[in-house]
Amino acid sequence: MYLHSLSGLSMASVLGLAQLSAHAAPVQIKAPAELPAKATLADVIKASKPSDWRALDPDNTLYMDIPSGRVVIELAPGFAPKHVANIKALVAEQYYDGLAITRAQDNWVAQWGDPNEKNPKPIQHAQRTLPGEFTVPLKNIKSFTRLPDLDGYAPQVGHSNGFPSARDPKTGTAWLTHCYATVGVGRDSASDSGGGTELYAVIGQSPRHLDRDITVVGRVVSGMPLLSTLPRGTAPMGFYDSPEKNVPIKAIRLAASMPPEQRANLEVMRTDSAAYQAVLEAQRHRGGPWSKVTAGHVDLCNAPIPVREAGK
Amino acid sequence: MYLHSLSGLSMASVLGLAQLSAHAAPVQIKAPAELPAKATLADVIKASKPSDWRALDPDNTLYMDIPSGRVVIELAPGFAPKHVANIKALVAEQYYDGLAITRAQDNWVAQWGDPNEKNPKPIQHAQRTLPGEFTVPLKNIKSFTRLPDLDGYAPQVGHSNGFPSARDPKTGTAWLTHCYATVGVGRDSASDSGGGTELYAVIGQSPRHLDRDITVVGRVVSGMPLLSTLPRGTAPMGFYDSPEKNVPIKAIRLAASMPPEQRANLEVMRTDSAAYQAVLEAQRHRGGPWSKVTAGHVDLCNAPIPVREAGK
Incomplete structure (x- = not known):
């Protein structure tokens, strides 16, 4: 059961690594209210367009x-x-x-x-x-x-x-x-x-x-x-x-x-793109089910800058 | 000449490691004005009293x-x-x-x-x-x-x-x-x-x-x-x-x-001590000759918490 522990943590990866699928664990009695699901860093990367990236x-x-x-x-x-x-x-x-x-x-x-x-x-x-x-x-x-x-x-x-x-x-x-x-x-x-x-x-x-x-x-x-x-x-x-x-x-x-x-065939997400604004928002306001509170803030040095192999 | 490069960096060490002595390099023509020398983290630790520390x-x-x-x-x-x-x-x-x-x-x-x-x-x-x-x-x-x-x-x-x-x-x-x-x-x-x-x-x-x-x-x-x-x-x-x-x-x-x-015979600097306030101040406002500007700020997670072997 613990392979997925800390699954919410992977969003902060500097690289856009694969993220495990969200859990469908039943809501516990007395548990805090669940946050609505929101786009994760992985979701944002997946939804990005080629024009959101630049080659080195x-x-x-x-x-x-x-x-x-x-x-x-x-x-x-x-x-x-x-x-x-x-x-x-x-x-x-x-x-x-x-x-x-x-x-x-x-x-x-x-x-x-x-x-x-x-x-x-x-x-x-x-x-x-x-x-x-x-x-x-x-x-x-x-x-x-x-x-x-x-x-x-x-x-x-x-x-x-x-x-x-x-x-x-x-x-x-x-x-x-x-x-x-x-x-x-x-x-x-x-x-x-x-x-x-x-x-x-x-x-x-x-x-x-x-x-x-x-x-x-x-x-x-x-x-x-x-x-x-x-x-x-x-x-x-x-x-x-x-x-x-x-x-x-x-x-x-x-x-x-x-x-x-x-x-190296790397490309970096453009930091002046709309996709990057979504990256920042995913850091500021994480959704459920793992997260119970959102930070409402992102520190400059905690803002991940996605890098990936071109064409992947 | 480069052994001492980045000597100003050692102050951020989480542990109170020894710091090399300040350089007496001549002031360069056109160089920015030197900041006055100030107590470094090493200086603060050296000047601290036994009561500024607590055993684990x-x-x-x-x-x-x-x-x-x-x-x-x-x-x-x-x-x-x-x-x-x-x-x-x-x-x-x-x-x-x-x-x-x-x-x-x-x-x-x-x-x-x-x-x-x-x-x-x-x-x-x-x-x-x-x-x-x-x-x-x-x-x-x-x-x-x-x-x-x-x-x-x-x-x-x-x-x-x-x-x-x-x-x-x-x-x-x-x-x-x-x-x-x-x-x-x-x-x-x-x-x-x-x-x-x-x-x-x-x-x-x-x-x-x-x-x-x-x-x-x-x-x-x-x-x-x-x-x-x-x-x-x-x-x-x-x-x-x-x-x-x-x-x-x-x-x-x-x-x-x-x-x-x-x-382990470790002791930690008391974070409610005057010595610790001096640690924070050494992080916020570093002095010369290495530093040319002071940050005027310390982030919570950049505030070192000195740890040392007891009696050393």
Whole structure:
């Protein structure tokens, strides 16, 4: 009887995974009144049209191959144009190949870069450091679908072309927010001390207090479990305490540089579509029979962004 | 130079891990003005007094032993008295011993219970199911230190004896919230279909939309990486697709039933202490030199609750 336990929970899956059918369990005497059935995330995905989805842009999609598989990262050049260009330059000169994931801190980040501090890998054409792109002018971001839901960290939050983002009309700035799977640029204390040679992905509770304090360049759209299940490092801040524990990076490649048949065939639900509004509504107001109350609210980082294999 | 990258990030660690000393990097030309240095989480912990901490109550502390180590769970009897009593009864009759973790869904939960649905393990004295304890009367919860910070899911949020919690004066109810490490009771569609034979721990972004919809019984205070790094199940909802992949539970024991020398010697910072207010303030307003802006806000589930070995 417990296979289906917590069946209501599957709706929050970041990917649009299959959902088990609803139960027809009889209403219990004294049980709270049942909520009416409502569209679930799975229902919304099933009812969506092809035009509600977009393919990943091969010119802004990275494949990071590690021994356990492939992590697919979508870059957001609108929010960090210089860093994204630099990361693509680093990828083009195969800078990351042979480097490693050197850090995995629980409920925090997995981080990768050059494990050899004393004799760092030379950079040929790209930049080692750049001025931080912590925010961009609001006018540069044409697409923004605002969430009406309260947020404690920013005056306005919503989605820009599939990325959780925020903006502040008073300062005229916009930025990408730190949610699960967000990819950012490690830096030292100086705000111009990062450039993309060290990157991290969020593997825990959204660390929104980092927003506007670090350059965010994109998000992982596939392969998060390869990062989230990494053994946690036991040195301070989750670094691995010996080089043998580092997880080697075989290669990071731009999708556009790969033959089409070797590319990940993923598509992402358009966050400016009506279907996506239905996704948000399914999160805010879940229906019965599993749910007994509805939250009436969705947090920016709890809003799933469906990803699927194209044509499925 | 990159060992210290993201050094500002360590403050969000749930445990009070050692923090590397601040950098003395020269201020860059054109760099934003430095924020004044402020107490970090590590500083607050260092400055705390013994009275700012409390030992775990052995009568409400569980040890779950799995092959990779021990997970320590603090129970919250005030919020789920019948379920906590029932779970302790299940522990007393060694019900969980030999059962398994059967599910690990990425950015969601790890769940344990009886993997044998067709021939379930008999229960001797405890109950198999109980009416849900999704909320409790507000007047039953004597301790509540309210966070002044905005929350989208509840009218009031804060901490009750070390547990993230919420309450609604209008309905006169209080409840424990779903944050990273929260432990709850799996159930089927009927609200009285759970009883503690199936439990789960949150291993990802806080699923606050489950609040008041499921019985929460406590939180993991030590050993989260043993759950968060479990291989993700590939069957629907993250269940393992074959019995061999289940992770066996050697035993779950009440700390009070163990000889004192075999108990975990942990203490938790009192969430009603002045030191804890300083923890919250360190999260809201981080100082330089790493941080360039302060969030000015802390989300309930981003408020670290420091845990340490007693006497260290």
